[in-house]
Amino acid sequence: MTAAPPAIGRDRAEPAIQTTGLTKVFGRQRAVDSLDLAVPRGAVFGFLGPNGSGKTTTIRLLLGLAAATSGEVRMLGEPMPAALRSVLPRVGALVEGPAIYPFLSGRANLLRLDAADRHAPAATRRTRVDAALDRVGLSHAAEKKAHAYSLGMKQRLGIANALLRPRELLILDEPSNGLDPQGTREVRHLIRSLADDGTTVFVSSHLLSEIEQLCSHVAVMSAGRLVAQGTLDELRHGRDRRITVRTPDPVAAAGVLTALGLAVDEPGTAASDEGTVTAALVEGVLAESVTAALVAAEVRVRGIAVAGETLEERFVALTGEGFDVAG
Template structure:
């Protein structure tokens, strides 16, 4: 039987390569050997991140895997211990002044002046941007509030906002001016199902307009439904990255055989290098597929051995399968 460490090793071998491309002109974010050490603990351990321009990039990993720490370094909110960072083709943090006006961000939950209205908060934030035109501030604020569905609560004091409304207001702040890159850390935190759907639609519309969207999330539904690319973090290391289709195909696949001849079928599967196990009934065997064994081969060998096959099905090959194999942890699939 395949053990959890064996499954993780196999998945990591099968997963798309994590090395960043040699040229960064087509990348919105690129890191090489990026490290962050806190009191001898490696929170981020030499990651090579490559985020294509125009993509919706999902950044996945269990709590404590280093996602938020990485985001803070990308935005110049925390200094790196080692390695290099490029954002929108410019080195960070030395190019902060030229890069940050082109980047919108929502990191670790938004903070507002509690006794100012949502509209007044956005006006204050917009006024703090030296590149914004005060003559069009009112229209910008109104447009941002409308995009996140907060027009009806624009004049309500921020301290009376729910968690979901504060998340929306934080998104509105990130959208006050057009951005080349939008960095969102858990953007649907606190939102109800309708709000979550609206944020998904907003992310898609931004990507359609050419904005690169970098989304850190623990919700599988968010990544599956809106992202084109993704990366998986584990204990500070980047263990997989690539297109969503590539990552799905790297997930572990299983074959399920239903037969009254369980013992004979187990012998056949064993000869093929598989490790069958009982699952779900006395007539059911399940085995993890290996790269060089196709389901058609299994069917042919079972028939050749006179095994009576009542059913054969192939499953797996999902993003969740890969995540569990690489991190050893379950995934919140709520949407």
């Protein structure tokens, strides 16, 4: 599934994030090893992997918080860290949890954080803070001290800080970490609304359920290496997809599937018996095209089912590691 990144071009088709051979070595440990990553513009991109797989180190390299040992990074069409000053104002980030002053209110936190940004216009500060609080659903708690916020509210306050100015790209490191189900839903809905407005969202997580519900594209890290990337459907159904047709005409159905280039199981095996025909799907052949071919051949169809690995099974097959699937 992992493919070479698309060619660089100075247009909207260029990836929001692209790395080539990105490597970070700490002593004898290769925390990030020859990473070739391509994040499409407008995607909600899930950066998936067990704890300790190199996700946070990669994010720190992307944002210029750590220096790469070797390799290249391009963000929003510009080389990093060379273009850091022009790129970072267009990027919002929440890395390793929100940094907030617990005894200041939510609004006061954002006012202080915005004042620390030398690129932020002071004349519009209060207007932008109020707009960010409203965007993350914290207007009602703007005057409450931050230490009284729930974990979900603190995460949303951190995201509000990342949204104090318009951003083309939002990078979130484990935004649902430690949240209860309600807080997780709050953050999920916020990310979806940002993506609907055209922001590219890069979400690092080890929570399978969140990636499945949230993301359009996924990359999987294991022990510092990229082991897969593509759309969510490509990852979920990357291999071993099989189609089963229930029909009173199994011989005719088998002939149609064979004509489509599918390897049909022999009658009498566990996967194929009277009334059912099972075959392995191949790339480029969709269940819809199988159905259309059967109907065109006047094969009576009682049911069609497509099965393959679950996302959890696919992940374990790629990484060989356990996985946190709790929401």
